[in-house]
Amino acid sequence: MMFQDFDSFRDRLHEIAVDAxxxxxAGIDADGxxxxxxxxRFAAEGLLALSLPPELGGPEGHAPRGIVALTHATEVMxxxxxxxxxxxxxxxxPAAxxxxxxxxEQRRERLIPLGQGRSRGSFCMSEPQAGSDVLGVSTRAEPDGDGWLLSGHKSWISGAAEADWYVVVATTADPAERRPDALRAFIVDxxxxxxxxxxxPRSSVRGMSLGDIxxxxxxxxxxAVLPGITGLGPLLRSLATMRPVVAARGLGLAEAALMHAVRHAETREVNGVALIRQQGIQWELARAAADVEAARLLTYRAADLVESGAGGPDSAGQLAVAKLHATECAVRVSGLATQIFGAAGSVAGHPAERxxxxxxxxxxxxxxxxIQLGIIARGLQDRHMWWGPKIDRKVVRQ
Structure with missing residues (x-):
């Protein structure tokens, strides 16, 4: 797709979504x-290459591209x-x-086919004892001549069955030492x-596999080792750049849930009065709309931050706020939609239930x-999130 502005770009995204x-x-959710x-279809429309640079098959010229474009596309879909x-x-x-x-060489070999839809990747960091606890990773990478031997167990990997290759996080030290500097990332076919x-088996987001490796x-x-991952810091910075895209998933879901609820409230009558005309329902829907609009602003501020090269400690709190608010907003608004639909909203497969x-x-x-709350709290303590004068940003350690 070649567009010069985001309005026409979003119009085309909706056309693709409505058509494909x-x-x-409903069928994807039902059969899984x-x-x-x-x-x-996404590959043919160039959506899988939105965040890639032109030399790797991404959009050229002034067309929408990068994290901001991918955030728009993810929100709409x-x-x-x-x-x-x-x-x-x-x-x-995995491309991040x-x-x-x-x-x-790694970028050319892996990312050009990924953007064209000829291959798929996935990311493997979580383990049974190391989901949020990154330093708990026990998958071991041991030198073996001119290569490495990887041994361990990765859990809850999205897209595990569809992927042709994985980015696997492992430690080069004794896992019991929990050494931040020993974390590395490897490409594994x-x-x-x-x-x-x-x-x-998945109970949510059905249609995308979830597996252990x-x-x-x-x-x-x-x-196969990624030379730029030399410890915990680079690993977390890479992950931080994904916050706007995850937030966009929550934002799009919340928008859809709210729109479904409004349409239902316009046609459903109780005691001869449409729900949308009852003040209690109006206020709940209005609060939900304010919630969604806040999520929208936070999500796209985060996308702009990442696009500008942010991702380190200075912006970690702001990126975490976007992911936290947008995904929690999705829970709140979808819960309200389920309530407004009443018994119908609890039936398996109903849009509100899904x-x-x-x-x-x-x-x-x-x-x-x-985890996002912890990142935000550190942002406050380190004064990366602060709203007073610069002189008031001195960090006081107890």
Whole structure:
């Protein structure tokens, strides 16, 4: 797609969603099967390459591109299907580490096919004992001649079954030492000997696989390591750049839930009066609209921050606020929609019921709400989030 402004870009996104995603959304949720047709359409429209630079197949000229463009696309698709929103996020998540920490050869080999839809990637950091606790990673990377041997167990990996390759986080030290400087990231092919996969049934965001990956002395060559990931700091900075895209998933879902609730309230009558004319319902919907608008502003401020190169400690709090507010907003607004639909909203497969299931998942993935609160609290303590005069930004340690 070649557009010179975001208004026409968003119009085209809605056209694609109405044509390719909306008719499939209920079926994707019902059968839980990966929507290959949606992936092909996204690839054909250039959506999988939105966050890539032109030399890797991304948009050229002044066309919408980068994290801001991907945030718009994810928001729009998430209005129609949680799986479609996650599909777009996965076009960026593994790519983020290669863009920020990979070699030119790694980027060309992996990201050009990813943007064209000829391959798919996924990101593997979480483990049974190390989800939010990144330093608890026990997957071990041991030198082996000119390569590495990876052994460990990765859990709750989105897109595990569809991926052709993974970015795997491992430690080069004894896991018991919990050394931040020992964390590294490796590119591992799906068909590597010693790698096995076990899938989990999903209760939310159905249509995208969720799996555990076992690494049993999987050998990778020396050029499989991402040279820019040399510890916890670069790893977390790479993850921070994903906050706007995750927030966009929550924003799009909340918008869709609210619009569904308003349409229902306009036609549903109680005692001969439409719900939308009853002040109690009006106020609840108005509060939800204010919630959504706040999420919108936070999400796109975060996207602008990432686009400008932010991602370190100075902006970590602001990025976390966007992810926290937008995903929690999705839970609140989808819950209200379920309530307004009444008994119908509790029936399996009803849009409101599906929205609420998918929204709850968003407060857990890509850093739980509690992790975001911890990041925000550190931003306050370190005065990266502060609203007084500069002289008042002195950090006082007890």
């Amino acid at each position: 995603v909306r008719p499939r959304a 099967l990966y929507p290959e047709d949606v992936h092909r 998430a209005q129609y299907s949680g799986a479609a929103g996650l599909m777009l996020l996965l076009s960026r998540l 580490f290669l863009l920020l920490a990979g070699t030119p 799906r068909d590597a000997p010693g790698l096995s996969l076990r899938l989990h 076992e690494l049993d002395r999987v050998r990778v060559p020396g050029d 929205f609420h299931r998918d929204a709850r998942n968003l407060t857990v993935v890509e850093g739980t709400s509690e």
